[in-house]
Amino acid sequence: MTRNLKGILAMCAAMALFVANDTLVKLATVHAGAHQILLLRGLFASAFVLTAVFWTGMWRHWKEMANRLLLLRCLLEVFVAYTFIIALGVLAIADLTAILLLSPLIITAISALALKETVRWRRWAAVIIGFVGMLLVVRPGGSGFQLAALLGVASTLGVALRDLVTRRLDRGLPTLLVAAAGILSLTFFGGLLSLGLPWTPVDTWMVLLLAGAALTVLLGNVAIIIAFRDVDVSAVSPFRYTVIVWAVLAGIIIFGDIPEPAAWLGILLIAGSGLYTLYRETRLARSS
Numbered sequence: 036m037t038r039n040l041k042g043i044l045a046m047c048a049a050m051a052l053f054v055a056n057d058t059l060v061k062l063a064t065v066h067a068g069a070h071q072i073l074l075l076r077g078l079f080a081s082a083f084v085l086t087a088v089f090w091t092g093m094w095r096h097w098k099e100m101a102n103r104l105l106l107l108r109c110l111l112e113v114f115v116a117y118t119f120i121i122a123l124g125v126l127a128i129a130d131l132t133a134i135l136l137l138s139p140l141i142i143t144a145i146s147a148l149a150l151k152e153t154v155r156w157r158r159w160a161a162v163i164i165g166f167v168g169m170l171l172v173v174r175p176g177g178s179g180f181q182l183a184a185l186l187g188v189a190s191t192l193g194v195a196l197r198d199l200v201t202r203r204l205d206r207g208l209p210t211l212l213v214a215a216a217g218i219l220s221l222t223f224f225g226g227l228l229s230l231g232l233p234w235t236p237v238d239t240w241m242v243l244l245l246a247g248a249a250l251t252v253l254l255g256n257v258a259i260i261i262a263f264r265d266v267d268v269s270a271v272s273p274f275r276y277t278v279i280v281w282a283v284l285a286g287i288i289i290f291g292d293i294p295e296p297a298a299w300l301g302i303l304l305i306a307g308s309g310l311y312t313l314y315r316e317t318r319l320a321r322s323s
Contacts, residue, residue: 042266043274045258050278052255057128058285059248064124067235070228072120072245075237077222079249084215093211100216104204108213109220111197116221118190125183127292132282133172133302134187139309140165141195158315161308168304171297214256272313276306 063072088094122131140162147154173184204213235241262271279302286292294302 038266039270042262042271045262046271046274047277049255049258049262050275051281052251052258054128054132054278054281054285056248056252056255057123057132057282058289059244059251060120061123061128061290063241063244063248064120066238066241068232069117069120069124070225070232071235073116073221073225074229075225075241076245076249077218077225079246080218080253081222083249083253084211084218088211088215091211093209093215096209096212099205099208100212102205102208104200105208105213105216108197108200108204109216111193111200112217113220113224115190115193115197117224118186118193122183122186122190125181126187127286127294127298128290129279129282129286129292129294129302130172130184130298131187132279133298133305134169134184135191135194136276136279136305136309137165137169137188137191138194138198139312140305141192142198143312145195145199158312161312161315165305165308165312168301168308171301171304174297210260272317273310276310279306 060072060076067075119131119135143154143158144162146152147159169188173188201213283294283302286294
């Protein structure tokens with residue numbers, strides 16, 4: 036197996052694992068609120084990641100976690116997760132996944148407007164087309180519009196900001212500690228909310244759902260790391276968009292949600308504009 040083929044398979048597996056996590060969380064939203072899901076899934080995920088931290092000896096670097104950028108990233112992680120879970124409980128999983136695919140386009144727009152990076156007209160056109168695709172999925176003013184779609188857009192904006200902050204983290208800060216900080220923050224926030232919000236009794240089914248969600252999201256992150264180790268990033272990155280295939284299949288098979296024709300067109304526009312942006316960035320990197 037070539038390095039790139041290994042990376043592509045790992046990327047496809049990661050996207051499938053992330054959709055599996057979303058599916059389990061969506062099933063859990065029927066029985067519990069977002070605060071309860073954050074806390075219970077966080078407890079399982081914290082147990083997994085802390086075991087990895089101690090197993091690898093990364094706990095010796097805990098002092099490196101005391102910096103403002105990492106704190107800001109944790110706050111954004113909490114915002115993303117909370118708004119995403121609420122939206123996921125209402126929206127079709129394929130629609131919400133399509134909205135989240137806008138994050139690379141939002142990063143491009145922020146880079147141009149706030150960070151003063153050079154973005155030429157082709158990539159601006161891709162951003163605009165992706166935005167039009169999002170409107171087709173969300174359908175504001177239409178009979179199928181739901182306010183939860185706005186939470187999905189807010190979560191996507193949070194993803195873009197979180198990723199921009201992640202880029203500016205010290206490269207010497209171990210990735211495992213960054214992940215651990217985010218997971219522990221989510222668990223702490225879920226615990227705080229649970230103090231003032233109603234709590235649904237926990238049964239075996241809920242425990243299995245959230246334990247499975249914690250495991251799949253952790254394995255998904257491991258697969259992402261494998262996908263980008265010692266590969267040509269330009270060859271592997273486009274397969275991130277296989278997530279929409281998994282999301283559509285999960286929506287149809289598990290929840291019986293079949294996207295409407297306008298949503299199908301919106302999904303294609305978002306995926307196509309994102310792939311084109313990735314292509315342009317790869318060409319620019321090579322020419323540089």
